[in-house]
Amino acid sequence: MTLSKDDPRLLSYVLGELDEAESREIEAAIDGDPEIRTEIDALRMTAEMLREGLAERAPKELPAKQRKVLEEATRATEQPKVVPLRRRFLRSTLLAAAAVALVAIPIGVVQQRRQTRLAAEQAMKDFATFAAPQKEKERTTAPHPKNDTEIDEATRREILKTLQEDRARQGGEIAARIPKPRRLTARSKPRADENPFIYTTSIARASFPLDVDTASYSLVERYIQEAARRPPSSVVRVDELVNAFPYEDPPPIGDAPLAARAEVSDAPWNRSHWLVRLALKTAPFDPSLRPQANLVFVIDTSQGFAKDPDKLPLLQAALRRLVSRLDDRDRLTLIAYGGASDEPHLPPTPGDDKPRLLDAIDKFMPSEAAPSGQSIERAFKEAQAHFVAGGVNRVFLAMDDHFAVAPEQDRLAALIREKAAAGISLSTLGFGPMDGPAGQTLKVLAEEGKGSFAQITSPDAARRELVDVALGTRAPIARDVRVEVDFNAMDVRSFRLIGNEDRTGPEREFLDAWKGPVDLYAGQAVTALYELEPRPDESGGSEAPPVPYLLTLRVRYNEASGQTQEIEVPLRDEWRQQASTDFYFAAAVAGFGLLLRDSPYKGNLTLADIMAMAKKNLGTDPGGHRARFVSLLELAEFTPGITPKAAPTKPPPRKGSLCQPGDSLCSEL
Amino acid sequence: MPSEPTSHWVLLALSRYEAPLLRYASAIVGSAQAADVVQDTFLRLCNQDRAAVEPHLRAWLFTVCRNRALDVRRDKRQVEPVAEVDEVMADNQPGPSEALERREAMRRVLGALDTLPERQREAVLLKFSGDLSYQEIAEVLGTSVSNVGFLLHTALRALREQVEKKDREAERRSR
Structure with missing residues (x-):
């Protein structure tokens, strides 16, 4: 089918007014006809300028005077039987909720994360009741009925999208207000590049830091949730993201203060590589002793x-x-x-x-x-x-x-x-x-x-x-903890510690624990991820692998009594099929980190892959941390600059203002 | 009578729609008077039955806002030019020269907006400041959906022609 570039449907397409079948028609025309594509781009740009230009000169919210008049008015129409105090509280929370969730992001929002979340959910439900009759209208024409007593998936996504777009429009200053990461521990200068693969033929023994920090995750959250911006890669530290979540590894058995675990499966971002998860967990604090x-x-x-x-x-x-x-x-x-x-x-x-x-x-x-x-x-x-x-x-x-x-x-x-x-x-x-x-x-x-x-x-x-x-629960239960990871050079060609960019250097760190031993407290956990490149099977498959281990994790520590203990955990290749939900969830978090950092190792991993993996591996999720991560991923999808899909909707770099390619006047600019 | 505190849904609607309504009203009566127009719009909303208004809340708000804004403008007996783009543009835009070009282009588009026939200009404002759907614009302007599509299509074409014309003039002058 041929389309005229003067067809009104092109604009309807740009403004999202066409139904699916019509959109596909236009898309086919765009692919087939460069002239149509140019036209679409020009329309998009004009539309964007109008939107931005009109927003530029208008106030973003009502001045206090008018707002006050309105609040008075709404109070006047309220039911008299509502107790005043409660009424005030209700109104202020709802107003905050609506403001937070749907339009503005006031400066103080961060103050009330928990409340905000509840409030945002409430506002979302409220919004859905707004949208519901709209849906009803659609239903009469749409072939498949939708359940509008609950927020259906499409509506919810639409709300999220609006939310994030609103934030993005207003988020400029908010992003500037998010602090730079601060460290609990002194670290060497941050490195933008990622830890490289190390050949096991040169170094086969490594270690990873145990004094984990989780600051990066809250910063990433703030960039996405409050400013609707892609967090700068200097803020994204994969190790801190991974360690921001509680995992359900089995606690130590008996009186032992510490347990270690090793898991392996295929790396989600590179199917020819393996991903190893190493976890340390101390005994939970006994509240009866507090x-x-x-x-x-x-x-x-x-x-x-x-x-x-x-x-x-x-x-x-x-x-x-x-x-x-x-x-x-x-x-x-x-x-x-x-x-x-x-x-x-x-x-x-x-x-x-x-x-x-x-x-x-x-x-x-x-x-x-x-x-x-x-x-x-x-x-x-x-x-x-x-x-x-x-x-x-x-x-x-x-x-x-x-x-x-x-x-x-x-x-x-x-x-x-x-x-x-x-x-x-x-x-x-x-x-x-x-x-x-x-x-x-x-x-x-x-x-x-x-x-x-x-x-x-x-x-x-x-x-x-x-x-x-404050509660007196911070007494070390395992002192001077050191870890060593011995890779089996027969099966593992090279390995790479994921994250920890600023804590590993080219040489010494891999040979010994670099920071000295660390004390671990009750209820602490540490997770480290390694990506392994397996050694290609050169035996032609005829011989059984002589050593069945990929690596051995060794943990040495002193008990409170001073007695030195050692835990040794071997990791066998054949366990690749048995990785836990913890493993896959950590992999999803790490994948998200790699994606945000635009890591050279991220392969062709997409946000959708990560979302699917995270959703499937929520586990029991006490505290709801993992569910919140999934919500973050959903928001990330609508955050400019995170999904590659967002890129083509941006106007192409322009020389003049509204130049058509091939325009002789423009090309001379 | 509404069965729950009115403040709830009116304030929710306020937070949702104050920014687009302010954008829209500013383009008709200027930013100084826009706040009053929007305030009046929501005052009217307070007296409405939620169930009746909600199914087409956005169209309702923009219709009321439009009528109010046109009243105000009639009193002033002049059209507020949209083209006065503030000198201070968002600072999170690309590098200085690109931002400058962009500002210039935006100024031209907005300038051209004031040369459009009234209906087209209205459709453009409702679409790009209020983000209304064709259906909603049709409701506000009392016309058909296909006519809205046509109005916008014609308006955008005219805007682009205007801007390109100005571009060429500027180009010629600079030689």
């Missing part, structure tokens, strides 16, 4: 603290984690540092009243009130009131770099010293740069309070200080 906790947090409520995603939101996330570990024997109290009233934000509350605790954590609001030392005194009073003999009685100060108590410092120090002697310790948490006077003061106070001072720069640090240290 001392009872009576914790009081004094939290900075200045605007600067509340609005900075690296301050209050980080603290809130860690507090939520903390709450998940508390039980009925524990007490948690939250006090606003300089809150408007003298009353604690959250009075001492038992650890099993989770809804109340979480609610209070989420509702921390910035205040204008001047901070005062009163809050700290108040904190000690609350701690004293619920003192547990033999338990952890501790006051935490969560402050940022503006913290100052200058005129009162001596008096406070005396109070803190006195309380420490009476069994209530004081720890300080510093958010933001801590090399100034604020850091000094926090350090001094923590010393007086027989507690610790910690600078909180990442979710990991926050979790460690607030959950593990």
